[in-house]
Amino acid sequence: MTTIEFFHDAVCGWCYLLSPRLKQMANEYEVTIVHRAYVLQRNNDEIATRFGSLELAKSEILRHWQQCKSHAEDPSRINIEGMRAANFTYPSGFNAALAMKTAEVIEGQSGHWRYFDAVQDAHMKMAKNIADIEVLLDIAELLGFSRLEFKEVMELDSTFYAVEHDIATARNLGVRSVPSMLINGKRLISQTLTLDQLRALFYQLGIAPKAKSRSLVNDQHHYNFK
Numbered sequence: 001m002t003t004i005e006f007f008h009d010a011v012c013g014w015c016y017l018l019s020p021r022l023k024q025m026a027n028e029y030e031v032t033i034v035h036r037a038y039v040l041q042r043n044n045d046e047i048a049t050r051f052g053s054l055e056l057a058k059s060e061i062l063r064h065w066q067q068c069k070s071h072a073e074d075p076s077r078i079n080i081e082g083m084r085a086a087n088f089t090y091p092s093g094f095n096a097a098l099a100m101k102t103a104e105v106i107e108g109q110s111g112h113w114r115y116f117d118a119v120q121d122a123h124m125k126m127a128k129n130i131a132d133i134e135v136l137l138d139i140a141e142l143l144g145f146s147r148l149e150f151k152e153v154m155e156l157d158s159t160f161y162a163v164e165h166d167i168a169t170a171r172n173l174g175v176r177s178v179p180s181m182l183i184n185g186k187r188l189i190s191q192t193l194t195l196d197q198l199r200a201l202f203y204q205l206g207i208a209p210k211a212k213s214r215s216l217v218n219d220q221h222h223y224n225f226k
Contacts, residue, residue: 002031002207005182007038007166007175008116010096010130011061013068013078014192015179016120020073021195022181023113028199030208035104035112037097037163038170038178047092054089061090065124071192082127091123091131097163099136102154105162106145118143 006022008015026033041047044054051057062080069078083090096119103115118139122128128135133154140150153159173182180190183205193201202209 002029002205003034003184004031005034005036005185007036007170007178007180007182009038009040009093009178010100010116010119011091011093011123012040012178013065013124016077016124017068017072018179018192019113019117019120021193021198024195025198025202028209029202030210031202033109033113035100035109035116036170037100037166038175038180039093039097039163039167040178041092042094043092044089047090058084058090077121077125079125079127083124086127086129088129091129093130094163095133095136096123096130097166098154098159099140099150101159101162101166102150103140103143103145105153105159106149114143115139 004022006018008019022033025031041050047057048054051060062084065078065080065083069075069080072078099119100112100115104112107114119130119136122135122139123130130136130139133151136154137147137151141147170180174188175182175190177190179192180188182188187205189201
């Protein structure tokens, strides 16, 4: 079984595009997806340092959103004007990472993925402030988690250190951007691939399709991946 470690940040638009594509690949191929939190900026100070100011950060990141929208299968999922009009600065992703890891503690990798997709929807589509703990707990409750249990697990030191471990692991592996995929602990790909590109990559790597999808291997486009 091939294992792909998916390094992502909840505030990353390119991750938002890649997640459903990887889910489709997991449905088609014999592959296991392992989610890893990799937070680009932990707080407002780090955002301001990276972009010059919080105002400049929001403006620059929304330009990135526009690029993501132009490559999205469903552009309506990316609500640029909603985020531009929101009365908060662009959020950092650390609290969301804590929430994703909480979902993982409670429900395993499937819980992490469910929460990741939901928190990205709240961020990219509904223009919610996903640095706000109450917003994150609202999302958890909507997904069927106990709000009280979720909050208690999210506040544990072990949950914090689990996020820190993912970040340290990413850095030790040479991950410097999101999304990144590490295949079987060896092949690192730091770009957002289309479904066709993913299928071609899997074909090149000899990743077996599930029985119902075997016909796909005869219809591959060829790309070079570095």
